[in-house]
Amino acid sequence: MDYSLPGNPLYDFFIGRELNPRIGNFDLKYFCELRPGLIGWVVINLGMLMKEVELRGSPSLAMILVNSFQLLYVADALWNEEAVLTTMDIVHDGFGFMLVFGDLAWVPFTYGLQAAFLVVHPQALSSLGAAVIIALNGIGYYIFRRSNSQKNQFRRDPTHPSVARLETIATATGKRLLVSGWWGLVRHPNYLGDLLMALAWSLPCGFSHLLPYFYVIYFTVLLIHREARDERQCRAKYGLAWDTYCRRVPYRIFPYIY
Numbered sequence: 001m002d003y004s005l006p007g008n009p010l011y012d013f014f015i016g017r018e019l020n021p022r023i024g025n026f027d028l029k030y031f032c033e034l035r036p037g038l039i040g041w042v043v044i045n046l047g048m049l050m051k052e053v054e055l056r057g058s059p060s061l062a063m064i065l066v067n068s069f070q071l072l073y074v075a076d077a078l079w080n081e082e083a084v085l086t087t088m089d090i091v092h093d094g095f096g097f098m099l100v101f102g103d104l105a106w107v108p109f110t111y112g113l114q115a116a117f118l119v120v121h122p123q124a125l126s127s128l129g130a131a132v133i134i135a136l137n138g139i140g141y142y143i144f145r146r147s148n149s150q151k152n153q154f155r156r157d158p159t160h161p162s163v164a165r166l167e168t169i170a171t172a173t174g175k176r177l178l179v180s181g182w183w184g185l186v187r188h189p190n191y192l193g194d195l196l197m198a199l200a201w202s203l204p205c206g207f208s209h210l211l212p213y214f215y216v217i218y219f220t221v222l223l224i225h226r227e228a229r230d231e232r233q234c235r236a237k238y239g240l241a242w243d244t245y246c247r248r249v250p251y252r253i254f255p256y257i258y
């Protein structure tokens with residue numbers, strides 16, 4: 001980062017001046033990106049579950065589902081922690097208000113809204129309803145994990161047997177783009193899986209309030225915006241090859257819809 005540039009103080013405050021502030025070897029941004037927020041989110045969820053036990057004697061099925069789904073998501077993110085090293089947050093953005101507030105306050109307190117809602121608004125959930133929601137979360141997780149792993153494996157080692165047979169197109173940079181497998185279904189299959197899970201986390205809260213749907217609505221807007229930013233970067237990086245990919249795989253996130 002060039003510290004001789006005058007900069008815009010508001011922008012600098014929001015995005016941050018320093019890309020990787022460190023204390024010795026300790027990288028503050030890398031540490032804060034997942035650990036405090038995600039672990040805090042799970043702890044808050046568990047606190048809500050315990051509150052339910054205190055109030056009503058046992059945790060409800062809806063609370064157990066919300067806690068289990070989100071615990072799975074957090075465990076998956078921490079297990080695959082090194083994947084954040086290639087994200088925009090780590091590569092482009094500084095450690096300013098956006099990431100500090102986002103990682104440490106926004107994630108644990110807004111992502112845990114469903115469990116907090118269930119403490120105040122208990123929901124009766126039928127076994128059939130629970131089965132449908134579990135299936136939805138399972139399908140979402142499967143698409144999310146398999147598509148992310150497929151791309152990560154392809155970027156790490158394109159000759160690996162699990163990805164070697166997939167159809168690809170060449171780009172001027174020397175890197176290739178997948179046009180079959182998950183990345184041939186839509187241009188962001190990982191976002192599709194993430195959004196199906198987000199919906200499954202809200203459904204146990206019933207349909208009486210909008211609040212538990214905050215996450216899925218916010219996340220849809222965030223991912224549509226993120227997808228557009230990523231497309232811009234990919235078009236700049238890959239030029240004509242990206243246009244060919246877009247013609248081959250016309251839908252961005254939702255097959256036949258968007």
Ligand code: NDP
Binds near residue numbers: 155178179183187
């Ligand atoms: P992605 O994992 O979607 O990566 C996008 C990059 O993948 C592109 O820039 C390009 O980079 C590469 N790529 C795109 N298309 C292809 C293709 N056809 N073949 C090969 N490579 C391709 O980026 P994100 O960081 O946005 O998402 C990672 C995960 O994190 C997602 O599952 C997302 O849902 C999740 N997420 C969750 C959030 C939350 O708050 N819960 C917030 C943000 C993300 P290159 O070619 O340079 O490799």
